[in-house]
Amino acid sequence: MTVMIKTESLTKVYDGVKAVDSVSLSVGGGEVFGFLGPNGAGKTTTIGMMVGLIEPSGGKCWIDDIDVTRKPLEAKRITGYLPDGVGFYANLSARQNLKYFSRFYGMTDTASDARITELLRRVGLDKVEKPVGGYSRGMKQRLGLAQALLNDPKYVFLDEPTNGLDPEGVIQFRNIIKEMAAEGRTVFFSSHVLNEVQQVCNTIGIISKGRIVAQGTPDEVRRMMRKDEHVTIKIKVIGTMPKLSDSRIVSADYVDGSAIITATEDIRDDISEQLYTSGIRIRELRLEEQTLEEVFLNTIYRGEKHEV
Numbered sequence: 316m317t318v319m320i321k322t323e324s325l326t327k328v329y330d331g332v333k334a335v336d337s338v339s340l341s342v343g344g345g346e347v348f349g350f351l352g353p354n355g356a357g358k359t360t361t362i363g364m365m366v367g368l369i370e371p372s373g374g375k376c377w378i379d380d381i382d383v384t385r386k387p388l389e390a391k392r393i394t395g396y397l398p399d400g401v402g403f404y405a406n407l408s409a410r411q412n413l414k415y416f417s418r419f420y421g422m423t424d425t426a427s428d429a430r431i432t433e434l435l436r437r438v439g440l441d442k443v444e445k446p447v448g449g450y451s452r453g454m455k456q457r458l459g460l461a462q463a464l465l466n467d468p469k470y471v472f473l474d475e476p477t478n479g480l481d482p483e484g485v486i487q488f489r490n491i492i493k494e495m496a497a498e499g500r501t502v503f504f505s506s507h508v509l510n511e512v513q514q515v516c517n518t519i520g521i522i523s524k525g526r527i528v529a530q531g532t533p534d535e536v537r538r539m540m541r542k543d544e545h546v547t548i549k550i551k552v553i554g555t556m557p558k559l560s561d562s563r564i565v566s567a568d569y570v571d572g573s574a575i576i577t578a579t580e581d582i583r584d585d586i587s588e589q590l591y592t593s594g595i596r597i598r599e600l601r602l603e604e605q606t607l608e609e610v611f612l613n614t615i616y617r618g619e620k621h622e623v
């Protein structure tokens with residue numbers, strides 16, 4: 316897959332502290348990329364630099380081979396952006412708000428009217444006439460999405476789009492993201508909720524304290540993060556489980572015919588050999604897979620903030 320969004324050592328320093336620290340990411344065309352990290356990790360700042368709103372202290376970002384720092388206007392033409400906490404004119408309707416934004420894209424009235432009608436229908440706001448001031452958070456988010464799609468962008472950046480939405484709103488949003496991907500758009504969206512990201516993303520990047528700590532498909536990230544972790548092995552035998560001796564065992568819990576072993580590496584073959592030699596029959600011997608949730612939680616407590 317061709318890489319269409321790329322950052323290289325993207326860095327932002329605020330008051331001597333690196334809010335974003337050498338972030339290098341690559342996202343393939345048509346992918347849905349989940350940018351995952353806890354509050355304050357640097358997601359908004361990274362996206363701000365990627366959409367040309369925040370000037371980086373260092374590093375580079377390309378969208379579709381356009382250098383965003385050097386040609387921000389060119390990049391904005393093919394980019395849609397839903398900021399965290401999107402703002403609208405409270406006394407105008409959804410249509411009037413979108414009409415106002417469409418002027419920034421230099422769209423003709425006929426073109427924008429047709430596009431706005433289609434987008435309002437898509438986000439389920441075509442029948443709502445009241446001013447946006449009376450909208451729920453979910454409705455405002457959906458209107459924000461329509462605004463982000465006004466210029467029919469190839470690249471869509473969504474900053475915490477499901478934050479504060481009720482479960483039904485989250486499902487609607489997820490479906491719209493899937494639709495956008497099916498239309499061939501590349502979607503980059505941030506979240507601090509792992510489940511959100513797992514449901515719709517082909518690839519994910521985890522940011523913690525300004526640094527990327529893992530990147531790849533959900534499976535790859537799981538494996539990558541597990542590499543320097545201890546492994547957990549579950550054993551069940553017929554009869555009594557004997558104590559095992561192996562210098563790579565970090566801790567062990569023995570209960571009747573079973574044991575849970577934490578070791579520095581996968582030692583199942585050696586365990587199997589030991590049990591076999593002692594004449595013990597194995598009923599179960601398996602490696603406990605770490606869930607992506609556990610990987611995420613372990614990861615976010617690891618990153619270090621680097622002083623300049």
Ligand SMILES: Nc1ncnc2c1ncn2[C@@H]1O[C@H](COP(=O)(O)OP(=O)(O)OP(=O)(O)O)[C@@H](O)[C@H]1O
Pocket residue numbers: 329330334352353354355356357358359360361399475507
């Ligand atoms: N304009 C600014 N001036 C100074 N510090 C800032 C500024 N913007 C962000 N920061 C700091 O940079 C760090 C990263 O913030 P950022 O908003 O990018 O994180 P985030 O992952 O988007 O979190 P959240 O989900 O809470 O918005 C935080 O420590 C924040 O306080």
